[in-house]
Amino acid sequence: MNLAEGVQIVSFGILAVMLIGTALGVVLFENIVHSAFLLGGVFVSIAGLYLLLNGDFVAAAQLLVYVGAVNVLILFAIMLVNKRQAFAPFPTAWVRKALTGVVSLGLFALLSTMVLATPWSLSTDIPPSNTIVLIGQHFFTDFLLPFELASILLLIAMVGAIILARREYLPEQTISSEQQQVLTLPERPRELVSIGESSRNIQ
Structure with a gap:
């Protein structure tokens, strides 16, 4: 997308905030239906980022495959299970939460190292039109x-x-x-x- 630099920055900021907020909602919400709907918001945000990178085909595939197929399939599976009973807490649930936190922090550190170590040089080549x-x-x-x-x-x-x-x-x-x-x-x-x-x- 050939947009102005200020519009690209504002669009990237909105999409990044939307992506982080919906991703946190997927993990933190106790209602699994709400988490599934927010997962669709994550996929839509990623499709918007692809559009900013001039990846129109990848953005369309993201919407059709992930939002239109995978997310709908997850919602159908949740509704067909129809589990009305509340989840019983396990006595050792804190161990799982601790391991999840350690793995999440490790992935965050790895991705942060990759972002800082990668030379993000701007290319002067004109992106293809089609x-x-x-x-x-x-x-x-x-x-x-x-x-x-x-x-x-x-x-x-x-x-x-x-x-x-x-x-x-x-x-x-x-x-x-x-x-x-x-x-x-x-x-x-x-x-x-x-x-x-x-x-x-x-x-």
Whole structure:
């Protein structure tokens, strides 16, 4: 995006504050539905940062894949579970919180070191006007083999999910007819039910 320097700085500040605030909300909120919605805000903020870096295709993919697919899938999974009971606190919960804090501080120190050690030199090259065409050219020339391998892996994962969803083909899930008859309750004949209802109406 060819914006003025002041507009870029203000936009970056707004997106950075939005990203940090929603990320903290995802971690700190106790309601998992609110955390899932704030996770969508994190993805939208990252897409905005991609737009500032002239990555329009990556920003669109971020919105379509993460916000439109992954975040919606997480929300559907939370709503289908429908856990209404409150989470019981563990007696050793402080150990998990301490380990989480140590790992988070370690990642923060590592990322801070990387940011400070990387030479962020400004490039004088003009960014390409159409990044989608450039990405497509690289996909089908330089990175054709990894692109096709990723497609095959996604196809294998989809076929495996379909096979796992078909429970009748799993041997441990098969139930014989005798067991099915034992598990099901005998139904009352419709004639007896109608006679009983008519006798109640007469009384």
